[in-house]
Every structure is written in structure tokens, then in C-alpha cells.
Amino acid sequence: MNEMQHFQELKRRVLERYRQDYPYFQGDWKTFSSQDILNLIALLERECKETVSEKWIYTHLKPETNTKLPRKNMLHVLCRFVGVSGWDEFIFEPVTIGSTVVSKEETKRSKRGYLWGIGMGVLLLAVAYFLWPEKKVTKMPPIKLQNQYTQEAVDSSEVQVYDATQTVGAQPLTPQQFEEKVREKPLTVFVKSPFYKDTIVQIPPTSSVQSPPVVALQPDDYAMMVKAFLKADITxxxxxxxxxxQILSEDLEVMVMLKGGLGAEFYNKAQFVQKLTIPTPVLKRWEIVDIKNEPDGKLKVIRIKQE
Amino acid sequence: MRSGIVYIVFLWCASVWSQAATESMKTTNEQSLKQVFAAPVLQAYQENSDIKIQELFFYLQQLTQPGLEPSLRHEMETACLALFVNEETLVVDLTSPTPTLLPIATLLQKLAQSAPIQITVSERVKYNTVTYRSWTCGYTIGCVQNGSSREYAISQIVFFQLLPQQFGAHQQQTYQYRLGAMELR
Known part of the structure; x- marks a missing residue:
């Protein structure tokens, strides 16, 4: 394996690690959305205490193939993120016996060592097989969320899943809680998102299906438009x-929650239209967390989180 | 006649009492930004006001770009003025090599004739000057124009007060930011 192949492997491992926190993300780097990028930046900050820019991710991680290896300090950050001490450890390949000159005695000794190792391995596997609780074996994500019209995977961070059998006011299920609940029994869930219509669907138990069931979500076109406008430039x-x-209600109330939820700023329709008409860089730090519509679909309340 | 005098004295007393009450309310309010908000909340609002300053200079930089179509210029000027208390608020003249102040409306006119300016805004310097409806912040503006660069050290009042805000048919009081006058440090 050359260094570039190692880097591709590292990218794959980064995605795997990302899925541990965002199990609904089932795509690859190609489908890694801007929201996923922000999630990853936050994860890297939390796990490695390092800041990685959006531009860097677009340059080095998003492309399917890379022509140039990123700087080593950045490789170190990614390695630490996937649980390896650094790039040097990641690319380290132990020298194989076939490539070295060894004596007959050494070969014999190493053969004995191998046999002993294999024996121990088999024994450990057998012990693990009988002792490991069966329910922890499954790794398959319980559902696959996708846009009803485009069939594209839905960004998991934009979706909240509730147990529909719970009373009103229940908290959204964490990925772990969700996996627990659908492991053995079917579960009726209420899927909520600012960008998709509310959906109620029954999820079959994970143990009874071969592949994760697909939950198609119907997009809220107006909400999608505002989301796109937040990332737009002046053109x-x-x-x-x-x-x-056209899409905003005359009574529109936009609440922008400040960083850390320590305060809020309000915008009416005219102010919000002005803000989005000439977008400034600050809009890139806005994330829509909730939307309420008028009966005709126009947006009446928009709640935004500012990073 | 006597009742007339009593009536006049009564009106005078009422006027004095009303004035005193207003002053008292103002005095009470003078500490209110620190009293109404817990320290971290007020700090969050103050930090958020930096965004208004960043937006201001983003608009100002855009307004110096050549070939800006008139309708877009008008849109940007409107957005820019909406950040301020009024059109007469004094700001630094970014087109002048010597630091001078002029009303924001006048600066917008001058920018239309100006060569492109690249503007950077430094980190905010915090001042402990919180009044009942404002605070002062400091920062440095860096301008690069026609290859030459200059800096202006600024202190600026940021107003943060309860104002009526119209949401369609209903109105409510919300805390809103307005940029006040700049001063040269």
C-alpha cells in the first residue's frame, strides 16, 4: 500500500467513525452534505480538540480520488479521530517473514509461535462467541432515511425520531435508544424534521430484516428553499x-438563538427577506432547527441556531 | 380666583412629580442591561453585536466593488442603513487617507465613487461601559485601496434596547441592536 492508498483507507475509517455518532448517515464522501461537514468539524473539535476548516474537508476528504496528500499534522488529527496515535502508526506495516532472510531455526520457532498464536486465537474466538451477548452482534443501521422524490439520503442530523407510542412531550430517541427499541420488536415512530413533512411509520425489528427499511420523507419545498438561500451567494x-x-407568511417570526442558547434575536418578514437577499458570511453559521407553516404552506415561524 | 391658584399649583406639582418619576425610571433603567440580563447572557448579546459590525463592513466593502448594478447598490445601502440608529450617525470615512468622521449616508454616497477597498475588522476590544441601553466596543479597521493600506482605531456605541417590532398584524417588544456613532481612538 502506498501513502495515497493509506489515505483512502483513512478516509473510509473517518466515515466509519462518523457513523458511530450519526448512524443515519449511510452515504459516502460523495453524498457527505454540508451539514455532515459541519457535524464532522464539531466532532473533530470535541474529540481531538482541533479545528478543521470546511474548505479543507472539501479539498481533501470530499473528492473521490486525491492527487496530493494533505499536510501531516492534519493526517495526525484524522488518525487520532479514528483511534490511532498518528499517521506513522497508521501507515506502519510490519515486515513479513517472506521479505526477510531468516535461519531455519528462526523459521521453526516462528512457525511454533504462529501455531500457538492461532490456537489461542481460536480459543478466544470460541470464548467470545459463547460469552458475547447475541444482541450486540448486529451492526446494521435500523432505518435508511431518504428524500421521497430525489431518493437521496437524508442528513440524519436534520431529523428527529420519536417513539409514536409515547405521550406528547416525549424526547426524541437517541440513536442508541432507537436501536435498542427496534432490535426485537416492531416500533411505530414519528419522524420530524424542519425540512420534511411529519411522517409516522412502523419499523420492523432489526432481527427480522436483511437490509434496513427505507423511510421516504416528503420534503417541505418552502423550508428547503430557505435552507438553500442560507448558503447562497449574491447572484x-x-x-x-x-x-x-411568496413563501414567507406576512406574520413571519424568525428567532435566531445565540450561541449556547443564551439569548435570541428576532426578525420579521421584511428584515429576514433583507437579510437573505444580500447574504453575508454570518448566514453560513445559521442552522434551521424548526419551522412552522401556515395552512397554505407558507412559513410562519422559523427557529434558527447560530453557531 | 383662589381655586384657580390651587389648580395652577396642583398642575405644577403634578408636572414636577411626573418629571421626577420619569427621571427615577430612567435612573432605574440605567443599570437595567446588567440587571435584566445575567452576565453570561449580556456577554452573549454583546458578542453577537460583533456580527452587526462585521455585516456593516461586508456591505461597505461590497459597495466599493466596480460594476455594481444600481438596484443591487440600493438594496445594499438600505441593508446598511438598517443597521444604524439613523442616517446621520457618524462613521469613519473609509475613503479618506486621514481619519475623519462623516454621516453614514454621506459615506455611502462617497463609496459609489470610490476605488475598491479591501476591509478587515480586528477582534473586538471589550469596554466596561454598559449603560441602560448601550455599550461601547472598540476595534481596528484595516483598509487596502490602490495598493496602499491604512488603519483606523475605532470605538463605537452599540444600542441594545426594547423596541416595538411588527410581525404582520401583531406587534411585540423585542430587544434590538442599532449601531451608534463611531469615534476615533
């Missing part, structure tokens, strides 16, 4: 302004 500002006037 097409007139079209954007007209569209915003």
Missing part, C-alpha cells in the same frame, strides 16, 4: 427576494 438576488416574498 440571483432579485429572484431570491421575489421567492422569499
Amino acid at each position: 440571483d438576488w432579485q429572484k431570491r427576494k421575489t421567492q422569499l416574498q
Whole structure:
């Protein structure tokens, strides 16, 4: 394996590690959304106390193939993220017997060592097989969320899943709670997202299915438009302004929650349209967390989290 | 006649009492930003006001870009003015090599004729000057124009007060930011 192949392997391991925190993400780097990128940055900050820029992820992780290896300090960060001490350990390949000159005695000794090792391995496997609780074996994600029209995977961080049998006011299920609940029994869940219509669906138990059941979510077009406008640049500002006037309710109330939830700032329709018509870099730090619609679908309440 | 005098004295007393009450309310309010908000909350609002300053200079930089279509310029100028208390609020003249102040509306006119300016804003310097409806913050603006660079050290008032805000048919009081006058440090 050359260094570039090692880097591809590292990218694969980073995605695997990402799925531990965001199990609903089932795509690859190609489908890794901007929200996933923000999630990954936050994860890296939390786990490795290092800051990685969006641009760096777009340059080095998003592309299917890489022509250039990233700087070593960045490779170290990713290695630590996947549980390896650093790049040097990650690319380290022990020298195989076939590539070295060894004496007959050494060969014999190493053969004995191998046999002993294999024997111990088999024994450990047998012990693990009988002692490991059967329910922990499954690794398959319980559901696959996708856009009903585009069939694209839905960003898991934009979705909250509730146990529909619980009373009103219940907390959304964590990925672990969800996996626990659907392991053996079917579960009716209520899927909620600011960008998709509320959906109630019954999930079959994980133990009874071969592949994760697909839950198709119907997008809320107006909410999707506002989400896209938050990432837009100045081009097409007139079209954007007209569209915003059409999709926002006259009574619109936008609440921007400050970092850490320590306060909030309010915008009415005119102020919000102005803000999105000429987007400033601050909009890239806005994340829509909740939306309420008028009966005709126009957006009436938008709750935004500011990073 | 006597009742007339009594009436006048009564009105005068009422006026004095009303004035005193207003002053008292103002005095009470003078500490209110620190009293109304817990220290970390007020700090969060103060930090958030940096965004208004960043937005201001983002608009100002865009307004110096050549070939800006008039309708877009108008849109940006409106967004820019909406950040301020009023059009007469004094700001630093970014087009001038010597640090001077002028009303924001005048600066917007001058920017239309200006060569492109690359603007950077430094980290905020915190001042402990919180009044009942404002605070002062300091920062340094870096400008690069026609290959030459200059810096302006600024202190600026940021107003943060309860104001009526219209949401369609209903109105409510919300805390809102307005940028006040800049001063040269």
C-alpha cells in the first residue's frame, strides 16, 4: 500500500467513525452534505480538540480520488479521530517473514509461535462467541432515511425520531435508544424534521430484516428553499427576494438563538427577506432547527441556531 | 380666583412629580442591561453585536466593488442603513487617507465613487461601559485601496434596547441592536 492508498483507507475509517455518532448517515464522501461537514468539524473539535476548516474537508476528504496528500499534522488529527496515535502508526506495516532472510531455526520457532498464536486465537474466538451477548452482534443501521422524490439520503442530523407510542412531550430517541427499541420488536415512530413533512411509520425489528427499511420523507419545498438561500451567494438576488416574498407568511417570526442558547434575536418578514437577499458570511453559521407553516404552506415561524 | 391658584399649583406639582418619576425610571433603567440580563447572557448579546459590525463592513466593502448594478447598490445601502440608529450617525470615512468622521449616508454616497477597498475588522476590544441601553466596543479597521493600506482605531456605541417590532398584524417588544456613532481612538 502506498501513502495515497493509506489515505483512502483513512478516509473510509473517518466515515466509519462518523457513523458511530450519526448512524443515519449511510452515504459516502460523495453524498457527505454540508451539514455532515459541519457535524464532522464539531466532532473533530470535541474529540481531538482541533479545528478543521470546511474548505479543507472539501479539498481533501470530499473528492473521490486525491492527487496530493494533505499536510501531516492534519493526517495526525484524522488518525487520532479514528483511534490511532498518528499517521506513522497508521501507515506502519510490519515486515513479513517472506521479505526477510531468516535461519531455519528462526523459521521453526516462528512457525511454533504462529501455531500457538492461532490456537489461542481460536480459543478466544470460541470464548467470545459463547460469552458475547447475541444482541450486540448486529451492526446494521435500523432505518435508511431518504428524500421521497430525489431518493437521496437524508442528513440524519436534520431529523428527529420519536417513539409514536409515547405521550406528547416525549424526547426524541437517541440513536442508541432507537436501536435498542427496534432490535426485537416492531416500533411505530414519528419522524420530524424542519425540512420534511411529519411522517409516522412502523419499523420492523432489526432481527427480522436483511437490509434496513427505507423511510421516504416528503420534503417541505418552502423550508428547503430557505435552507438553500442560507448558503447562497449574491447572484440571483432579485429572484431570491421575489421567492422569499411568496413563501414567507406576512406574520413571519424568525428567532435566531445565540450561541449556547443564551439569548435570541428576532426578525420579521421584511428584515429576514433583507437579510437573505444580500447574504453575508454570518448566514453560513445559521442552522434551521424548526419551522412552522401556515395552512397554505407558507412559513410562519422559523427557529434558527447560530453557531 | 383662589381655586384657580390651587389648580395652577396642583398642575405644577403634578408636572414636577411626573418629571421626577420619569427621571427615577430612567435612573432605574440605567443599570437595567446588567440587571435584566445575567452576565453570561449580556456577554452573549454583546458578542453577537460583533456580527452587526462585521455585516456593516461586508456591505461597505461590497459597495466599493466596480460594476455594481444600481438596484443591487440600493438594496445594499438600505441593508446598511438598517443597521444604524439613523442616517446621520457618524462613521469613519473609509475613503479618506486621514481619519475623519462623516454621516453614514454621506459615506455611502462617497463609496459609489470610490476605488475598491479591501476591509478587515480586528477582534473586538471589550469596554466596561454598559449603560441602560448601550455599550461601547472598540476595534481596528484595516483598509487596502490602490495598493496602499491604512488603519483606523475605532470605538463605537452599540444600542441594545426594547423596541416595538411588527410581525404582520401583531406587534411585540423585542430587544434590538442599532449601531451608534463611531469615534476615533
